Amino acid sequence: MQAFLDTFDIFLLEAVVNGILLGGVLALLALGLNLIFGVIDVTWICYAELVMIGMYGMYYMVQVFGLPYWAAAPIAILLVAALGALLHYLVIEPLLTAPPINQLLATGGVLFILQSFATVAFGIDFRNLGIRLPVLAIGDMHFSYSRLLAFVAALLGMLAIYFFMKRTYTGTAIRAVAQDRQIMSLMGVDTKRIYLITSALGGALAGLAACLLVLQYDVHPFVGLSFGPITFLICVLGGLGNFVGGFIAAFVFAQIISLGGLYSDLEWGYVLAFAFFIVMMFIRPAGLLARRS
Amino acid sequence: MLELRSVDAGYGTFQALFGINLDVRAGEAVGVIGPNGAGKTTLMRVISGLIRPTKGTISMEGRDVVATAAHRIVDLGIAHVPENRRLFPRLTVDDNLKMGAYMPGARAKYSERLEFVFDLFPRMKERRSQMAGTLSGGEQQMCAIGRALMSDPKLLLLDEPSAGLAPVVVQQVFELVKRIRSGGLTVLIVEQNVQQVLKVVDRAYLLEAGTIRASGTSEEMLSTDTIKQAYLGV
Numbered sequence: 001m002q003a004f005l006d007t008f009d010i011f012l013l014e015a016v017v018n019g020i021l022l023g024g025v026l027a028l029l030a031l032g033l034n035l036i037f038g039v040i041d042v043t044w045i046c047y048a049e050l051v052m053i054g055m056y057g058m059y060y061m062v063q064v065f066g067l068p069y070w071a072a073a074p075i076a077i078l079l080v081a082a083l084g085a086l087l088h089y090l091v092i093e094p095l096l097t098a099p100p101i102n103q104l105l106a107t108g109g110v111l112f113i114l115q116s117f118a119t120v121a122f123g124i125d126f127r128n129l130g131i132r133l134p135v136l137a138i139g140d141m142h143f144s145y146s147r148l149l150a151f152v153a154a155l156l157g158m159l160a161i162y163f164f165m166k167r168t169y170t171g172t173a174i175r176a177v178a179q180d181r182q183i184m185s186l187m188g189v190d191t192k193r194i195y196l197i198t199s200a201l202g203g204a205l206a207g208l209a210a211c212l213l214v215l216q217y218d219v220h221p222f223v224g225l226s227f228g229p230i231t232f233l234i235c236v237l238g239g240l241g242n243f244v245g246g247f248i249a250a251f252v253f254a255q256i257i258s259l260g261g262l263y264s265d266l267e268w269g270y271v272l273a274f275a276f277f278i279v280m281m282f283i284r285p286a287g288l289l290a291r292r293s
Numbered sequence: 294m295l296e297l298r299s300v301d302a303g304y305g306t307f308q309a310l311f312g313i314n315l316d317v318r319a320g321e322a323v324g325v326i327g328p329n330g331a332g333k334t335t336l337m338r339v340i341s342g343l344i345r346p347t348k349g350t351i352s353m354e355g356r357d358v359v360a361t362a363a364h365r366i367v368d369l370g371i372a373h374v375p376e377n378r379r380l381f382p383r384l385t386v387d388d389n390l391k392m393g394a395y396m397p398g399a400r401a402k403y404s405e406r407l408e409f410v411f412d413l414f415p416r417m418k419e420r421r422s423q424m425a426g427t428l429s430g431g432e433q434q435m436c437a438i439g440r441a442l443m444s445d446p447k448l449l450l451l452d453e454p455s456a457g458l459a460p461v462v463v464q465q466v467f468e469l470v471k472r473i474r475s476g477g478l479t480v481l482i483v484e485q486n487v488q489q490v491l492k493v494v495d496r497a498y499l500l501e502a503g504t505i506r507a508s509g510t511s512e513e514m515l516s517t518d519t520i521k522q523a524y525l526g527v
Contacts, residue, residue, distance in 0.1 A: 169395055172388050179381045185363035186341055186373045188396035188444065 011262060014141040019258030020251065021143070024151035025212055027250035029227060030234040031158055031243060032205030038241030039178045039198045042092055042103045046111035048228030050087075050203060053114060054080040054210025055219035056122055062129050069131060077207035084203020085196050093195070111224070118221035126218035133215065150212035157208045158247075161201070174198055178241070230270075233277045239287025249288055253277075294319045294479055295340070295371075295448055300349035302339045309335040311503045313349070317448065322470070322480040324490045324511075326524065327500035333483040334376050336500065337452045340481075341373035342366040353448070368396055370447035374454065378437035382426025386417055386436055389425050393443030402445055410439040413472065431462035438469065449473065451482040455489065467493050487524040491515055 033047050044050075054076050061072035091110060095103050133145035165171035173189050174197070184191045209227075217223065234253050238245030253273050260269030280288075295317040302310040309332040317323045325333050338344045340351060342363035351358040353369045361369060372393075380389050390410060394403045411418040414435040420428060425436055434454055441449060451470065455463040463486065470493050474480055484490035491497060491511045499507040499520060507517060514520055 169391065169400065172384070172391050173395060175388070176381045176384060176392050179383055180379055182343070183375055183379045185343065186367065186375065187392045187440075188364050188367040188399075189392075190362075190364045 010140045012259075014143070015258045015262040016255065017141070017143060018147065019255040021147040021151040022258060023251035023254030024154040025209060026230065026234055026254050027247045028154040028157055028205060028212075029209050029231040030238065030246035030250050031161065032202045032209070033231055033235050034238070034241055034243055034246045035161075035198060035205070036202040037235065038243070039174055040088070040092065040096075040195050042095075042100075043107065043232075043240075044087070044202070045104060045107040045228075046087075046114055046224075047202075047206060048224035048226075048231060049111050049114040050080050050083055050206040051210045051213065051227060052118060052219065052221065052224040053083060054207045055214040055217075055223065056118060056127075057207075058211055058214045059127050059129060059219055062131070063127070069129070073211040076211055077204050080207030080210060081200045081204035084206065085200040087203070088196055088199035092199070093192070115221050115224070122221065124221060126220045128218045129214055131215060144216070146215035150215065153208065153212055157205065161205070164201075170194070170197060174201075230273070233274070237277060237280055237288055239289050242287060242289050245287050245289035252288075294321075294354055295481070296350075296352045297340070298350045300339060300346045300351060302335055302344055302346045304335075304344070308347075309503050310339065310346075313503075313505060315498060315505065317479060317481050319447075319479055320477060321496065322474050322482065322494040324494035324497035325481070325483045325500055326485070326487045326490060326497055326514075326520075328523075329485070331500045332503040333500055334452055335503075337373060337375075337450050337481075337483055341371055341450060343373075343375075367444050367446070368398065371450065372441035372444050372446035372448070373450040374437050374441045374452060376452040377456070378433050380425040380428075380433055380436055380440070383424055385422050386425055386428070387421045389436055389440050390417075390443050393440035396444060399444045403443075406443045406445055410442055413442070413469075414439055430458050431465060434458065434462075434466055435469070438473070442473075446478070448479045448481065451480065453483055453485065455484060455486045463489065487520070 033044060036044050057076040057079050058072055061067045061075060062069055087110065091106050095106055136143045136145060165175055173194050177184055177191060177194050181191055234249045235246050238249035256273040256276055257269035260272035297313050297315040300310060300313040301308060325336060327333055339346050346359060353371060356369055358366060390407060394400055394406055416432060417435055417439055420432060428436060454466050458466060467489050470480065482490060482494060491514060494511055496510050497514045498505050
């Protein structure tokens with residue numbers, strides 16, 4: 001009996017730690033989407049597809065052109081940042097005053113364009129970097145270095161965004177635009193430029209996520225489906241546009257997935273997470289940290 | 294300093310201003326009075342570039358305001374304290390003031406300007422890390438004026454600074470306007486509180502239904518019969 005409990009606890013602890021590690025990356029994805037929604041008031045349905053493009057970027061730079069991972073990562077981040085800015089410039093800006101449903105449909109269209117583009121350009125094969133990071137063993141518990149690295153890098157990325165938003169004039173302007181966009185010109189702020197910078201930041205976060213996820217998952221044209229829906233649920237649960245809420249919700253979801261997966265298959269973890277989401281939508285429809293007005 | 298010549302403006306098909314001619318000379322305080330819906334706020338918005346005139350010219354120290362991009366008008370030395378203050382409620386007082394100093398020229402003078410604003414409003418220094426939305430009405434007005442002063446403007450536009458404030462606080466706000474004036478700043482102020490504003494300004498314009506009906510020094514305006522009857526209740 002005692003022996004059974006010991007093993008059980010170790011598995012539980014391993015699942016909790018893995019849940020925390022997963023939460024870091026999910027929080028990073030949620031932050032990017034929340035940034036775009038909170039500031040520009042549009043939802044990038046195609047957000048996870050930007051991650052997919054970034055993962056392909058990493059694959060080609062590392063596997064085909066032979067760049068070391070550490071050199072390829074910053075290039076991939078810049079590439080997806082540029083893609084984010086381009087998405088805003090070409091698709092969102094012309095639709096800024098359009099009804100939200102049109103914006104949603106437009107970014108939904110971009111999702112299919114990116115998926116189809118990837119299918120045509122890269123094929124439907126599953127590809128990976130061919131980098132195997134070692135596994136860290138503590139007692140009977142095993143944690144992969146790729147997850148630990150992803151967690152630390154995601155936290156550092158979020159910390160960088162936090163200081164950028166708090167300390168710089170541009171960051172403060174981004175927070176201000178989210179609250180009152182009409183009077184920004186009185187402050188001397190060019191709202192168009194702030195939107196473009198915000199979109200590039202959102203893209204950069206997707207690029208960072210791509211660099212971290214490509215170490216753990218194979219890339220294929222539909223890999224966005226693995227992260228896109230869960231990222232949306234996290235953002236909605238945290239309250240769309242609410243950075244702190246999204247951060248908390250990411251860790252709540254990650255724990256449900258990880259602990260749910262402990263008792264049966266990982267897929268059941270996702271089922272539990274989605275069921276939890278539906279229940280929460282009845283209890284707190286405006287999100288975990290809804291602002292009381 | 295500021296010159297408006299036959300300015301028309303409005304929203305969509307609705308015209309709010311008709312052929313406005315208005316001058317503000319350096320160092321003056323000028324008031325614009327008139328009833329609700331006369332176009333006072335529209336007048337302020339057209340000067341600061343929040344809306345664009347459909348006709349006419351606006352110049353600030355000889356520079357064309359209409360041809361200047363809206364977010365560059367603050368660089369001409371025009372700072373606008375909008376109606377209802379329009380602070381960023383979920384930013385701290387510090388961050389609100391920082392937004393007022395966003396332009397590169399103002400950034401360079403940031404600490405100097407901050408000291409100036411805190412000198413003028415010691416209360417803001419006490420409240421600097423508080424969210425602007427949690428301030429009292431009078432404090433919010435101080436913060437809004439402080440934010441505008443952060444850009445080191447030559448001309449300050451004040452849109453109904455007394456609106457929604459308790460009578461005692463209204464008194465304080467007008468005292469403040471006097472103090473700001475004595476520092477050499479030029480002020481254009483829109484008010485419904487005619488009695489009070491005429492004590493503070495040198496000259497005033499009467500705006501009714503989008504046109505200027507009368508203008509003159511404060512004494513002249515106070516002795517005009519229409520103003521006496523309609524606005525002072527004498």
